[in-house]
Amino acid sequence: MLCGQLRLTLLAQLQQETTMNTRTASLLLAICAAGMRVPAHAQNADTSVVKLPQDIIYKGLSGAPQHVTLFGDSSQPGLYVDRIKFMPGMKVMPHWHPDTVRTILVMSGTFYFAVGEQWDESKLKAYPAGTLYSEPARSPHYAWAKDGEVILQVTAIGPTGNVPIPQKSQQ
Numbered sequence: 001m002l003c004g005q006l007r008l009t010l011l012a013q014l015q016q017e018t019t020m021n022t023r024t025a026s027l028l029l030a031i032c033a034a035g036m037r038v039p040a041h042a043q044n045a046d047t048s049v050v051k052l053p054q055d056i057i058y059k060g061l062s063g064a065p066q067h068v069t070l071f072g073d074s075s076q077p078g079l080y081v082d083r084i085k086f087m088p089g090m091k092v093m094p095h096w097h098p099d100t101v102r103t104i105l106v107m108s109g110t111f112y113f114a115v116g117e118q119w120d121e122s123k124l125k126a127y128p129a130g131t132l133y134s135e136p137a138r139s140p141h142y143a144w145a146k147d148g149e150v151i152l153q154v155t156a157i158g159p160t161g162n163v164p165i166p167q168k169s170q171q
Helices: 002-037
Strands: 066-071 078-086 091-096 101-108 110-115 125-128 132-134 141-144 150-158
Antiparallel strands (some): 101 132, 110 141
């Protein structure tokens, strides 16, 4: 008798789990199918981009980081990809960016990077070529191309900006 009740209970649980799994699978399939109908932002034939190294021309003021946009428009909402070149010895004083998502790849050189509102050389960490890091929105940071030229590739969701943080005078 006890075995029969146990079997019935297990069978009922198995049927319930199967029904729940079927419902869950159906819901996930419906969500995926709906997502397939909506084109992904910036992923269509009209926005296909190829930039060969010889076509990448950096621009900017003398003494400032040089910049080139490879994809998108960093002043508009949406995905963009920029490259930034820092000349040897160039310091970037504390600032922040409003981008909701921002990742940086150190493509060449060693980039010294720290988080904080005031310049503090002791907090800088060396990020060699190949390092990927992210910056949360409005996170104050500063950097230095201490050892030589550095090239970064920024992949982010715009619009972007650069908001400098005033430095306290050192006495």
